[in-house]
Amino acid sequence: MTKVCVTGASGRAGKFTVAELLAHDYQVVATDVVLPRQDLGVPVLRADLTDYGQTVEALTGVDAVVHLANIPAPDLFPPARTFAENATMNYNVFAAATALHLDRVVWASSETTLGLPFDTPPDYAPIDEAHYPHPTTSYSLSKVVTETLAEQFTRWAGIPFVGLRFSNIVGPAEYATFPQVWADPALRKWNLWGYIDERDAATACRLGLEAEVSGAEAFIIAAADTVLNRPSAEVLREHFPDVPVTAELGEYETLLSIDKATEVLGFQPKHSWRDTLAG
Numbered sequence: 001m002t003k004v005c006v007t008g009a010s011g012r013a014g015k016f017t018v019a020e021l022l023a024h025d026y027q028v029v030a031t032d033v034v035l036p037r038q039d040l041g042v043p044v045l046r047a048d049l050t051d052y053g054q055t056v057e058a059l060t061g062v063d064a065v066v067h068l069a070n071i072p073a074p075d076l077f078p079p080a081r082t083f084a085e086n087a088t089m090n091y092n093v094f095a096a097a098t099a100l101h102l103d104r105v106v107w108a109s110s111e112t113t114l115g116l117p118f119d120t121p122p123d124y125a126p127i128d129e130a131h132y133p134h135p136t137t138s139y140s141l142s143k144v145v146t147e148t149l150a151e152q153f154t155r156w157a158g159i160p161f162v163g164l165r166f167s168n169i170v171g172p173a174e175y176a177t178f179p180q181v182w183a184d185p186a187l188r189k190w191n192l193w194g195y196i197d198e199r200d201a202a203t204a205c206r207l208g209l210e211a212e213v214s215g216a217e218a219f220i221i222a223a224a225d226t227v228l229n230r231p232s233a234e235v236l237r238e239h240f241p242d243v244p245v246t247a248e249l250g251e252y253e254t255l256l257s258i259d260k261a262t263e264v265l266g267f268q269p270k271h272s273w274r275d276t277l278a279g
Helices: 012-023 052-059 079-099 138-157 178-183 185-191 198-210 232-239 259-265
Strands: 003-007 027-032 044-046 064-067 104-110 161-166 216-221
Touching: 003 012, 003 052, 012 027, 012 198, 052 079, 064 079, 064 198, 079 104, 079 138, 104 138, 104 198, 138 161, 138 216, 161 198, 178 185, 185 232, 198 216, 198 259, 216 259
Parallel strands: 003 027, 003 064, 027 044, 064 104, 104 161, 161 216
Antiparallel strands: none
């Protein structure tokens, strides 16, 4: 049985990742700086990962880490705090994983590294991993810096570092807001109308532990469709008329390409708002 530490276990992605791993017979050590409001099925160690000593203690005795603990978005705190805390947490986890000879690090990068928000149009669509780096905030810059850290730590440690560039993580509770976007697609053009269901985000974390990868790799993790009830190509032409389209698009196909995640990780999103709402 593989023993995995999930950091940020009290957060949205963390809670579902703990459940996903337990359901697949992993032994889970959960940690967060705040305690969860609900029972996760395992104890939660309270630890501040901006402190290296606490980070080492949290990771001692595990085989791998799924690192989800970070300030999760821009504008929640002053930019300097967001960058400093995220970069410090990520460095500490990577350094502790290396020092403790863990087998693998899976960690939460972000779609924002690709150029979000798209006030300036993307270079092309669908966007893939090559549309990087385009940080526009201190938050996205912290993720770009961390992807660079991963490249160096994998050289030093010789273990895989799997970065998951999550799209906007939502669940059925948020799907009820999507009709507002149908009425005004400009409300969500900032990320090309992308999203990822919280359950599929957790599955991606598990696949990141299991896939045959080496070095430092990053993958876009998004739903297979957009949040819209209109064809993707039509809405793209309407809001980004000068952006080249580099691949044939399915009717509602995501504009955040998940081809690499599908090919390398075996990632196949199973959840869509279309299963909950009448389109």
